[in-house]
Amino acid sequence: MRWQVELLFKECKSHNSLHGFNTQNATLQESLIWASLISTTLKRFVTGCIEQIFKVEMSTMIVSKTTVNWWYGLLEAIVQQRRKGLVNQMTEACEFLKENAQRAHPKRDRQSGILQYALEPAFYADI
Numbered sequence: 001m002r003w004q005v006e007l008l009f010k011e012c013k014s015h016n017s018l019h020g021f022n023t024q025n026a027t028l029q030e031s032l033i034w035a036s037l038i039s040t041t042l043k044r045f046v047t048g049c050i051e052q053i054f055k056v057e058m059s060t061m062i063v064s065k066t067t068v069n070w071w072y073g074l075l076e077a078i079v080q081q082r083r084k085g086l087v088n089q090m091t092e093a094c095e096f097l098k099e100n101a102q103r104a105h106p107k108r109d110r111q112s113g114i115l116q117y118a119l120e121p122a123f124y125a126d127i
Contacts, residue, residue, distance in 0.1 A: 007060070012036045015064040040064075043071065046093065047101075054098050062101040070096050 012018045016036040021029050047058045070093035077086035 008040065011040055011060065011064045015067060016040060039071075043067065046074075047097070050094055050097050053094070056098060057103040057106040058097065058101050059103045063097060066097070066101060069100075 016039055018033065018036045021032065023029060043063060044060060047060055047063045050056065051058050070089075073089040074086065074093055077089045
């Protein structure tokens with residue numbers, strides 16, 4: 001599991017702008033860390049939902065790298081409390097990610113063991 005933890009920290013630092021702070025305020029720094037972890041958790045939740053719904057294996061790194069294409073629209077709809085807009089944004093995000101963020105070599109990853117430790121999508125548990 002250590003490698004997965006390392007990947008989580010890399011995702012937070014590289015794709016959530018958590019590599020440095022422009023403040024000395026400890027409370028603000030802690031808040032930024034929590035916001036990054038919450039954001040990463042929600043992105044991974046969306047990724048897991050797409051895996052379950054469309055029966056595809058997603059790359060969390062590609063999902064994270066493409067955040068600018070789909071994530072901000074979702075957050076904007078939530079902040080503005082636009083339910084219909086949120087449904088539309090979620091549909092667009094799912095379609096975008098389904099088409100652009102699938103794992104490159106899922107069969108190889110299953111054989112090599114990279115998807116061990118309950119990281120493999122649950123729909124493969126039935127196979």
